[in-house]
Amino acid sequence: MTExxxxxxxxxxxxxxxxxxxxxxxxxxxxxxxxxxMLLKELQRLEEIHPEWASVNSPTKRVxxxxxxxxxxxxxxxxxxxxxxxxxxxxxxxxxxxxRKLTTTEPEYTCELKYDGVAIxxxxxxxxxxxxxxxxxxxxxxxxxxxxxxxxxxxxxxxGNFPSEFEIRGEVFLPRKAFEKINExxxxxxxxxxxxxxxxxxxxxxxxxxxxxxxxxxxxxxxxVMGEYLPFDTHFENLQAAGHWGFKVPPVDKKFICKTETxxxxxxxxxxxNSARENLPFDVDGVVVKVNQISIQKQLGSTAKSPRxxxxxxxxxxxxxxxxxxxxxxxxxxxxxxxxxxxxxVSLLETTVKRASLHNADQIEKLDVREGDFVYVEKGGEIxxxxxxxxxxxxxxxxxxxxxxxxxxxxxxxxxxxxGEAQHYCPNELGCPPQIKGKLYHFISRKAxxxxxxxxxxxxxxxxxxxxxxxxxxxxxxxSQIIRLDRMAEKSAKNLLKGVQDSKLVPFERVLFALGIRHxxxxxxxxxxxxxxxxxxxAAATLEELMQVDEIGDKIAESVRAYFSxxxxxxxxxxxxxxxxxxxxVEKVIEGSTGLLEGQSIVVSGVFKNxxxxxxxxxxxxxxxxxxxxxxxxxxxxxAGENMGPEKLKKAExxxxxxxxxxxFVQLIAGAKELSNKGQTDLFAQ
Numbered sequence: 111m112t113e114x115x116x117x118x119x120x121x122x123x124x125x126x127x128x129x130x131x132x133x134x135x136x137x138x139x140x141x142x143x144x145x146x147x148m149l150l151k152e153l154q155r156l157e158e159i160h161p162e163w164a165s166v167n168s169p170t171k172r173v174x175x176x177x178x179x180x181x182x183x184x185x186x187x188x189x190x191x192x193x194x195x196x197x198x199x200x201x202x203x204x205x206x207x208x209x210r211k212l213t214t215t216e217p218e219y220t221c222e223l224k225y226d227g228v229a230i231x232x233x234x235x236x237x238x239x240x241x242x243x244x245x246x247x248x249x250x251x252x253x254x255x256x257x258x259x260x261x262x263x264x265x266x267x268x269x270g271n272f273p274s275e276f277e278i279r280g281e282v283f284l285p286r287k288a289f290e291k292i293n294e295x296x297x298x299x300x301x302x303x304x305x306x307x308x309x310x311x312x313x314x315x316x317x318x319x320x321x322x323x324x325x326x327x328x329x330x331x332x333x334x335v336m337g338e339y340l341p342f343d344t345h346f347e348n349l350q351a352a353g354h355w356g357f358k359v360p361p362v363d364k365k366f367i368c369k370t371e372t373x374x375x376x377x378x379x380x381x382x383x384n385s386a387r388e389n390l391p392f393d394v395d396g397v398v399v400k401v402n403q404i405s406i407q408k409q410l411g412s413t414a415k416s417p418r419x420x421x422x423x424x425x426x427x428x429x430x431x432x433x434x435x436x437x438x439x440x441x442x443x444x445x446x447x448x449x450x451x452x453x454x455x456v457s458l459l460e461t462t463v464k465r466a467s468l469h470n471a472d473q474i475e476k477l478d479v480r481e482g483d484f485v486y487v488e489k490g491g492e493i494x495x496x497x498x499x500x501x502x503x504x505x506x507x508x509x510x511x512x513x514x515x516x517x518x519x520x521x522x523x524x525x526x527x528x529x530g531e532a533q534h535y536c537p538n539e540l541g542c543p544p545q546i547k548g549k550l551y552h553f554i555s556r557k558a559x560x561x562x563x564x565x566x567x568x569x570x571x572x573x574x575x576x577x578x579x580x581x582x583x584x585x586x587x588x589x590s591q592i593i594r595l596d597r598m599a600e601k602s603a604k605n606l607l608k609g610v611q612d613s614k615l616v617p618f619e620r621v622l623f624a625l626g627i628r629h630x631x632x633x634x635x636x637x638x639x640x641x642x643x644x645x646x647x648x649a650a651a652t653l654e655e656l657m658q659v660d661e662i663g664d665k666i667a668e669s670v671r672a673y674f675s676x677x678x679x680x681x682x683x684x685x686x687x688x689x690x691x692x693x694x695x696v697e698k699v700i701e702g703s704t705g706l707l708e709g710q711s712i713v714v715s716g717v718f719k720n721x722x723x724x725x726x727x728x729x730x731x732x733x734x735x736x737x738x739x740x741x742x743x744x745x746x747x748x749x750a751g752e753n754m755g756p757e758k759l760k761k762a763e764x765x766x767x768x769x770x771x772x773x774x775f776v777q778l779i780a781g782a783k784e785l786s787n788k789g790q791t792d793l794f795a796q
Contacts, residue, residue, distance in 0.1 A: 115156055116163050122153040126169035127267050131356050159717055159753055167238050167259070167266035181252035181316065187277060188336050190231060190245045191412055193398065193422040199377060202399070205421045206373050209401065212410055212418065217401045220346050221379040222360050222367045223387075224396035224422055225331055227283030228312045230258065232332075235275045237268040244315065248415075254315050258282075260324035265356035272355045276337030280330050280357075284311040285392045288327030298557070298623070298631035300444035302533050305469065305496070307393055329392070331366075332357045344402045369402060380423055387425070396424040430463070431501060432456035434483045437468065437512060439519045443548025444628055445535040447525060449474060449514065451485070451497055458489055466495040470532040471514035480509045520544050540678050546580070547573055549626045553581050557632060558624035559616050562609030563602065571595055581625075582685035584610060614690045618645070621691055625683075629669040637662065638670070641736065645683060645693035649674040658738045706779070707735030711744060715758050716751030718772050726775075733779065741767055749775055 129146055132138050150169060157164040164170070196202055209217055231251065233241040242258035243251035258264055261282065284292075284307040292310065293303045304310040314326045335348040342348050346369055353359040360366035365386075368379055380397050387394050401407055401419040410418040433454040440448045449468040456463050466487055468474055479485060479500050486499040517524055518536035520543050525534045539545050550569045554561045564584070572578040577591055587610065592603040616624075622645070623635035630638070641659045642648045648670065656667035673679050687693055712735050718726055726749065727737045741748060741761045747768040748758065762769050770778070 112160070115160055119153060119156050119160065119163055122149055122156070123165065123168055123267070126150060126153065127265065127356075128269075130169060130262055131265065131269075155717055165238075169266070181254060183246065183250050184241070184243055184253050185250050186231060186243060186246075186248070187233070188231075189412075190229065190243075190248050190251065190279070191416050192245075192248065193420055194416045195396075195422050195424050197424055197426065202376060202421070202423060203373055205399070206376075209410070209419070213406050215403070215406055215409075216371070217406055218344075218369060218371050218403060219376060220367060220369055220400045220402050221376055222333060222398045222400070223383060223394045224398045224424075225281035225283050225333075226308045226393040226395040227281040228308070228315055229279065230254070230282055230315075230330070231277055231279045232258065232264065233275075233277050234268060234272070237272055239264070239266050252316070256320045257315055257317065257323045260320050261328045261330050263330050263358040268355045270354045270356075271341075272351075273337055273339050273341070276335060276340065278332050278352060278357060279334045279336065280332035282311055282315060282328055282330045283307065283392050284314070285327065285329055287391065288329075292326065295631050295633070299629045299634070300442075300446075300552075300626060301629065302446055302448075302470075330358060332359050333398070340404070343404050345400055345404060345407070346402050348404075384425055394425075396422050398422050428458055429486050429488050429498070430456040430458045431484055431486055432463075434479065434481060434485050434497075436481055437474075439515055441518060441520050441536055441542060441544040441548075443545055443552055443626060445537065445539055445542065445545050447515070447518065447534045447536060451479070453485070453487065456487065458487060458495065463487060463489075463495045466497050468497060471527075471534060472532045474512055474514060478511075480505065480512050482506050482509055518542060543573075550578065550581065550584075552626045553584075553624045555624075558620060559613045561606075561613045563606035564609055568606070580682060582682055582689065585614075585686070585689035585691075614692070616692060618692045618695050621686075621693065622648075625673075625679075627670060627673045629666045634662065634666060639695050643695045645687075649680065649683075654742065655744075658740055658742075660739070705734045707733040707746075710735045710746040711738050712736065713738055713741050713745055713748045713758070713762075714751075715748060716754035718751040720772065720776065726772075729779065741765065743767075 126146070126149055129141055129149075132140055153168065154170050157168065157170060194205075196205065229245045231243045231245075232239060233243075239255070239259065241253060242255045242264075244254055245251055259266060286307065289304070289307040289310060296303055304313075310326075311328060314323055314328060317323050332352055333349070334345065335352050340348050341351055346367070349359050349367070350362075362368070365379075365382065368375070370376060370379070376397075376399055383394070383397060399421050401410065407417070407419045412418060434451050435454060436452045438450050438452060440450055442448065449470070451466045451468050453464055453466060468477075468479065477497060477500060479497060482505075484501040484504040485497045486501065487495055488498050489495055514534065515525065518538065521536065521538050521541055523536050523538040523542065526537050527534050536542050536545065539549075547569060550573070551566050553559055554564050554569065561584075569578065572583075572587075572595075575595065577587065578584055587607065589603055589607060592598055592606060593600065619632075619636045619639040622639060623630065623632050637659050638648055638656075642651060651670070653664070653667045653671055656662055656670055657664060683693070707730060712730050714727055714730070714737060721729065730737055730749075735746075738745065741758060743765050745762075745765070745767045747770055748754075748762045749772070750759070750769050751772055759769065761767075
């Protein structure tokens with residue numbers, strides 16, 4: 111049996127690697143997501159039983175889970191040099207002229223897109239990934255192997271006829287949709303947004319928890335194969351071969367790469383992508399031109415910083431120089447204070463730019479920007495205006511250093527700075543007008559309460575007229591108060607009140623999200639509601655109990671505790687309860703449910719004969735029980751399968767928590783169903 115299990119693990123790994131390749135590299139899946147998940151779960155179960163046979167490059171490593179406290183610094187086998195940059199046709203012509211003087215062989219060139227991401231070097235031995243390094247200083251880089259294993263377009267095991275040992279280099283990037291999704295989640299949680307995909311990708315690769323990295327949606331294109339024994343003498347052919355080994359390489363059919371022998375061919379490639387790049391699902395910032403023949407590359411060699419046989423042509427991001435008139439400060443609904451540069455109007459990519467974000471105090475200090483300076487403005491991702499530099503030569507003599515404000519510009523409270531954060535906050539959340547209105551805007555928004563007839567302009571008007579200063583005030587509005595407002599007709603007033611009344615039917619998870627608790631976005635709200643069922647249970651939960659909820663860590667748990675520790679917040683919730691809002695989860699009636707496990711908190715551990723881990727958890731929920739991940743004194747019982755972890759068993763015994771077997775559980779459920787049919791459901795009371 112054990113040999114059969116081992117062979118099955120090998121077969122599953124092979125199949126899953128192939129399906130990953132077809133889905134993430136070729137974009138040609140051959141099985142459904144459900145079937146893939148079933149195969150993956152089977153492999154996970156087998157690896158739990160036989161950890162000694164689990165490979166470090168198993169497909170199960172894609173989901174992350176490793177926590178890295180420090181990243182080791184490792185010397186590169188081949189120096190990871192930077193490319194020289196060019197910005198014009200003349201500079202490219204000079205590059206080619208220099209090459210022809212340095213070699214007697216006629217050079218051929220490849221042209222490739224320059225991905226706007228993070229350079230990495232991957233080492234493979236005998237077809238398996240053994241190491242992933244960042245560029246670092248070019249001589250040494252950080253070992254980020256565990257995080258790179260979670261990137262689904264990076265093969266963990268190769269196929270075909272590959273060298274026994276080689277290095278392949280590429281660019282890790284964040285697709286625009288993945289970036290937008292992350293920022294949407296941060297916005298819903300009331301957190302500061304990431305500035306651009308490149309920086310987000312870089313920060314993600316250096317995160318300590320690979321489980322978080324796995325969820326970010328990073329992607330990777332490979333662009334160079336290096337080694338002593340490569341199959342071909344040209345860069346292009348080696349890169350195409352890498353595609354057959356399982357790597358995601360620039361596709362020829364999409365014109366991501368081409369070969370040419372002339373400067374005109376290079377310029378044609380650049381001209382095409384200078385406009386076509388806008389249609390790509392990821393950011394590129396230029397084109398890389400390389401000598402194709404590896405023998406010529408070796409002959410040309412490198413300077414201390416850059417290879418002589420390659421050059422990057424950077425696309426011109428439109429930049430404008432204008433005067434910084436003043437810096438003002440905005441306060442968001444979470445109290446985050448953002449400095450804003452007010453500029454002399456300037457045209458940039460066919461739009462007029464008057465303002466640009468300065469992000470935070472650290473950015474102001476880094477740029478050393480001062481009021482009255484002439485600053486360079488670009489559009490980050492060609493959308494958001496940002497200040498990228500200062501023309502110091504035009505600075506007025508004795509221009510004072512710009513100091514970040516110490517008090518809130520709206521309510522004058524002393525600002526605080528989050529521990530380990532660059533952001534300053536106004537702590538006066540219950541008395542600061544923009545925070546109050548921001549919370550109201552969030553509460554009525556489409557993904558929250560979605561109150562028809564009530565928009566931000568109406569909130570502003572109601573606030574100005576002293577009719578709404580807190581969320582419960584919305585539910586105390588009267589027709590006589592609304593009808594006298596400017597531009598409020600009878601039909602509009604009635605629609606607004608109907609929208610308010612209808613919002614009382616909005617389900618609990620959206621109400622919880624609408625409250626605007628910091629770090630509690632839509633997903634977290636759903637998980638809290640599914641776990642605790644009602645607002646009183648959430649409010650009473652300890653940090654430890656909150657952290658037992660799937661995907662909720664100490665940061666979110668502390669934020670939830672802080673919210674419910676505030677008397678004013680509790681008072682608002684009481685008013686909303688009296689108003690009739692939903693603060694209890696609607697229990698779905700499930701066929702066959704007995705209510706046997708109602709109020710029971712259960713830990714599932716080990717492998718089961720008649721159930722998968724997921725199906726046994728569903729069975730627990732079906733009968734009203736709650737699945738928790740760790741054992742505490744409040745755990746009702748542990749459902750133990752084969753190979754239950756010895757530490758969990760030891761902890762259960764120490765705390766006196768009952769441990770039952772799969773057979774016990776099956777009998778328990780069967781007995782409950784029998785009693786339920788007789789009209790009796792409290793099995794534990796017998």
